[in-house]
Amino acid sequence: MGKSGEILQMCRDKGIEMIDFKMTDLDGRWRHITIPAARFSEEIFTYGIGFDGSNYGYAPVEKSDMVFIPDPATAFIDPFVEIPTLSMTGDVCMIGEKENRPFDQYPRNVSLRAAEYMRQTGIADEMVIGPEFEFHILDEVRFQVEPKAGFYSVETRQAQWNSGRDDGYNTGYQIPSKGGYHIAAPGDIHYNLRSRMCMTLEEWGVKVKYHHHEVGGAGQMEIEVELGEMVDMADKTMITKYVVKNMAARAGKTATFMPKPVYKEAGNGMHVHMLLKKDGKPVFYDENGYSGLSRTALYFIGGLLKHAASLCAFTNPSTNSFKRLVPGFEAPVTIGYATSNRSAVIRIPAYAKAPEAKRFELRCPDATANPYYAYAAILMAGLDGIENDTDPQANGWGPYDFNLYDLPKEQRQQIRSLPKTLDEALDALEEDHEYLLKGQVFPERLIHIWISRKREEARRIAEIPHPAEFLQYYDL
Incomplete structure (x- = not known):
């Protein structure tokens, strides 16, 4: 047949x-x-x-x-x-x-070529990744961009700003701002909906590790999936976003993976855990290495940190992405690595001790990324680090086993920072993309199309008057 x-x-x-x-x-x-x-x-x-x-x-x-x-x-x-x-x-x-x-520009083909290039190098034959999917479930969203008006409005009954609501339905179980982490029912009003999402994902072949309410009190959720092969996980990233959005719509809600849909609340990241295998054995483990990592793993980290700014053009490809990458919301802003440190762009989980589980996570990506491009770019940056013996410690990128947010200004300025805008990330990609061209993984024409398209997005959005500008400047 x-x-x-x-x-x-x-x-x-x-x-x-x-x-x-x-x-x-x-x-x-x-x-x-x-x-x-x-x-x-x-x-x-x-x-x-x-x-x-x-x-x-x-x-x-x-x-x-x-x-x-x-x-x-x-x-x-x-x-x-x-x-x-x-x-x-x-x-x-x-x-x-x-x-x-x-x-050659099709996203899935790019990720397939990245995996093939990895095998050709002999470094590894499989990249295993595990994204964490953060998103918001809201009751309603409204927005408008016209010459005469521009606004957005999000609403969810669980948000603290509804504690004084007087419509006969106020239960008094609103969640404080930044107080939603692992909150239980009745505050966690979307527990059953998340469980239904996870069961649908399981039926579709996406293995779920767990789900929970996230930090943001205004409807922020997380579903974390089990680790899997890179290209397959890019497919499953598309499936996960499709399931979450459609299950929310079926329940009369709306779901968004926007990095920063709610001002002064935690934003939505898509942290990517990763490890390499060769002949079925872990490449990143060494019991005598820093935090149990091998030299190969540290060089991979070195490649990610060396190319962190240009990587952001693919891992954080929206103007909204950089409203999340600000201090005070458990999002990284500096280029460095550490163990169990959520203020570093690369975090090594202390709980992943077994050789086959030894890994680290890149904390800057968000789900506005095209997963095929983003995961392929991450792999190519790491492989470049291995090929060039890029030592992150020798380059002054850590390990930063302390809270980077608490550093004095003078010390903070000595540490490289992630881009603060999409244009800065695109500038970095223009200057630093040779590592993506190896093995013809990313066609140079695709890089040029991507930069041109994203610059036009940034330019168009920058031209639109912002409500905060009326607050700041209207009476001058």
Whole structure:
């Protein structure tokens, strides 16, 4: 039985009537196209589904025809549609005269090439990662950007600002600002919804480690998943965001992964835990090394810290990202590493003691990132550190086993800082991206497209009058 036969057999067994193909655009959003199951054939795995890539942010219009090749291993019944529908993701190819070829800008192809480059170096044959997904569940969101008006408003009944609400429904169990960490019911009003999200993720093949209410009192949540292979985990990052948003909508709520949707509250990060394996054995462990880390692990850290500023262009690619990366909210602002220190951009968990669990986390990323680009860039930066024996201690990047927020100003200024704006991150990427080009993992053209696109975003947003400017300047 061929690939199509297996899919059609699944359709018959499950009563599937439609087949949906989900593709990732340049920014990291899913887009999709759907065909009746009766139109599905083996040829789709060879010739694919044609679409216009220019509308996805990739190619110029004159060379925009592309084909999507579905991956049958990703087939899953979409739980959020009315008509029984089988969903598949896959890869994108350029149309050639004789045969199609993988499209070098397509996010999943970039991450696949990064994993292949890692294997070619001989350093490791698998990168294992585990993202932490922080997000907000809100009752309502309103926003408007017009020449005559600009505002946003978020609302959730659990927020402290509703403690004086007089509408007959006030229970008095609002959560204080920054007081939501692991809060229990009845304050944690979305516990059951998160459990339903996690069960749906488990059914879709995303293994959940745990879920809980996060620090932000105004509806901040976290779902942490078990570690997995990098490309597979990028796929599962897309699935996780899809499930969270749709489960919230089904419950009459709205969910956002925006880094900083609520002023003066903790922001949403996507901390990435990571380790390398070779022949099934851990590469990062050495019982005699700092915090149990091998020299290879420390060089990997050195590569991440060396390229931290340019990495932010992919791991924190929104203007809103840098409203989260400020002191006082457990988000990193300085470039350094340490054990059990949440103020450092790289944190080594003290609880991960076993050789197979020895790892560290990069704490700056957030979920506005395209996960395929972000995870691939992280891997390439770390590999560059190993290839060049980049020692983080010798370069003065730590270990910082103390609270970096409490340093006197003079000492703080001597430590390299993460970019403070998206433009600063893009400046860094312009100057420092050779490590991404190795093995043709990131095409240089993709780097240029990314910088141009993100600069235009930053320029457009910077031009819009801000409500805080009226507060600050209106009466001058």
